[in-house]
Amino acid sequence: MEKLNLPSYPFRIKNNEKHYLIFDEVRKKYIVLTPEEWVRQHYIHFLLKEKNYPISLVAVEKQFTINNLKKRTDILVFSPEGTPNIIVECKAPHIKITQDTFDQIARYNLKLNANYLIVTNGLEHYYCKLDPDNETYVFLKEIPSYKI
Template sequence: MSGADAGGAPGRGGLRTRDDGGRRLVHDPVRRRWVALTPEERVRQELLLDLVALGYPVGLLAVEKGLAYRGLSWRADVVAYGRDGRARLLAECKAPGVAIGQKTFDQLARYNAVLDAPALVVDNGAARYCCVRDGAGWRFVDALPAFGEGESR
């Protein structure tokens, strides 16, 4: 994103970026720190902006949330929680140009075996797929659910 000053002013799209010794950094409002602005991080930060615009409180979002599944440690890119403390949305972000395929959905399913979120998102900046629990199955939807949608489960 261009347009951010060294003080971290919002750039185009609302991301706060700055240069630090030749490295481009972005301020992560969830982790409350500056992180390297990699292509995948840009996708993650843009998703966070969209979630906040849909009413998700920053305090109920987690980034790179550690999970244990079948004795292995994993990190979910973004988890949005409801006010009840339950995971409401789980997202996996990939860098632009990284194809979204079955492996990505399988990765998300592993994470969701732990979190049991009713909304799943895969995003690579060029394509964003969102599905929501629909009875015993899943249904793809055109947009991210707003905060509080589907809270009664």
């Protein structure tokens, strides 16, 4: 897999004759290793190891409903109170991040009301903080670390 603009981590990877699989620490199972999953697993580890978010607050492919359509977040980080705090939208490294990507995560956030949004393809990362007073997003240089 491609080297990403994230730290390297010691992933558990195996081959099951058809596919390579990567172990997801959050879901506690092996997942087919696609380019998007490669980015997602790196970003999960980044949140856990570099930003110190507890694994108990992290959900992967959390399902929710918008206008009777089932959607899933790539990564959803909750606050200690159980409310959505960070939504992460992961794309494969070869996928260019466009306005459509931001529109997708913004639609998700109309339902989830998270404080922060992250869009990444593993090479480029965009961080936004919700400004509820002005109903806008403010772009940040990085996402804050977990604070108790």
